[in-house]
Amino acid sequence: MKQGTSSKRCVRAAVLVASNTPLEIRDFPLSGPEEGEVLVRVSCCTICGSDIHAFTGRRKSDFLPAIVGHEIAGVVDELGPSPPTYWSGEPIVVGDRVTFSMTASCGTCLYCARAGLPQKCVNLFKYGHTACATDRALTGGLSEYVLLVSGTSIFKIPDMISDEVAATSMCAGATLANAFEGTQDKASVVLVGMGMLGLWAIRTAIKNGFSRILCLDVNKDRLGFSRESGATDVIDVSNLEAMEVADRVSSYLGGVGADLVIEMSGTAQGVRSAFLSARTGGQLSLVGSVIPAGRIEVDPYEVVRRSLVIKGAHNYRPDHLASALRLGEDKAHHESLRRGVSKPVPLTLVDRAFQDAIEHRSHRIMVTP
Ligand SMILES: [Zn+2]
Ligand SMILES: [Zn+2]
Known part of the structure; x- marks a missing residue:
């Protein structure tokens, strides 16, 4: 040695x-x-x-x-x-x-x-x-x-994971494993901001058994890529107010918000849309707001009456990275991430x-x- x-x-x-x-x-x-x-x-x-x-x-x-x-x-x-x-x-x-x-x-x-x-x-x-x-x-x-x-x-x-996918697991993948933690119901998830975090989010949602994966972005190419990567629905939010986004999400999901919403854009508009898109009793995981990006107005009444769980996910524990690497060992997930x-x-x-x-x-x- x-x-x-x-x-x-x-x-x-x-x-x-x-x-x-x-x-x-x-x-x-x-x-x-x-x-x-x-x-x-x-x-x-x-x-x-x-x-x-x-x-x-x-x-x-x-x-x-x-x-x-x-x-x-x-x-x-x-x-x-x-x-x-x-x-x-x-x-x-x-x-x-x-x-x-x-x-x-x-x-x-x-x-x-x-x-x-x-x-x-x-x-x-x-x-x-x-x-x-x-x-x-x-x-x-x-x-x-x-x-x-x-x-x-x-x-x-692991042998089946390429260097580049392993590298992205070190921040994006493991952070997403953290963001998903805590959810009870796993039927619907809304993903806001479809960069590399969003791509890991789609694959983590599939692995966790979510049947509806709605991806939101202002970039058409990224929405197309999201669909190819496993999104069940994509919504172009470039001309929508936050409430209109939430209404659109609700109409896709039969009149309710999502079980889990993960915000990765870090924009005030994205956070407001995400906040409104979670169902009563749902979880909102905030990931993208790693720099100040403007305040949003929230009446605490909305949080209490909707029994909303809000989680900030900054970085991760080592077991989250282990979880991301396990996901990457699956051939289909790996190819999509690569x-x-x-x-x-x-x-x-x-x-x-x-x-x-x-x-x-x-x-x-x-x-x-
Ligand atoms: Zn990073
Ligand atoms: Zn310490």
Whole structure:
């Protein structure tokens, strides 16, 4: 077993220095892996919506300059002293294909030990969200290597899952597994915002046995793609007020709202439509509002009288990532998800990759070192 033998090497990575400026390709000295760490050679990194928010300046990004990217698949290159095991308890072996939880947590604070929210750990570490000013810079996916710190939940990628689908499971897939949690009835689901999260949502809904899957977006191409990916109904909401959206949903579902509504657009209009589209006693899972996007007016009376359950789903627990990977092992689900990812764009053309992502040229743009 190759363990703790890293000689000094140089690693090439793309650095987001500031919003709205081209990324810089820089070389970093490789130090580590240290105690409890794992060095992973990156196979691919897919660009998530929150990376785009950082790039375009829509999101507060006080961690810059940083190697961004937190949807990563790679190969175990080297183990530090006292290496961790996989989340499953199996030993990690050099040469294994892996993905990992996008956050590392302490395991002992209130959120880790009692609240069931390790993704809100008071000592949280988040891949692709850490300044690269230090000598421990390799924490993002737009790089040749990434160092997995102690406290990271690491998963071996099953043979039948491609690198690109495994990468998207690390944020989109696992977050959707979280968003679906808590639903009792599984007849109808409304999905608002049909990017890569939406694609994972369709496949998760199918896996969970939902018979009606209504997909809402303002983009006709994305609605067409949703239908091809398993949506039972699609609604173009580009010229509809929130109440009209809810009426349309209700007419599709025989006069009631949906058992579950998942909001992934992060727009005020999308959230308002989602809020109105859940049935009495239904669940509204809010996923897309990761940056401030305007207030919506809600009379608490509407929540109480409709016995509505509202859940905010930001990031996920390690078992959600395990669940997403299990879904990806199914051939039909895998093929559908793979269609959402672009052909590889080399790291040296990372700015083009971001431009493609902004222009929605694919649900996810894949970058390879
Ligand atoms: Zn993400
Ligand atoms: Zn903690």
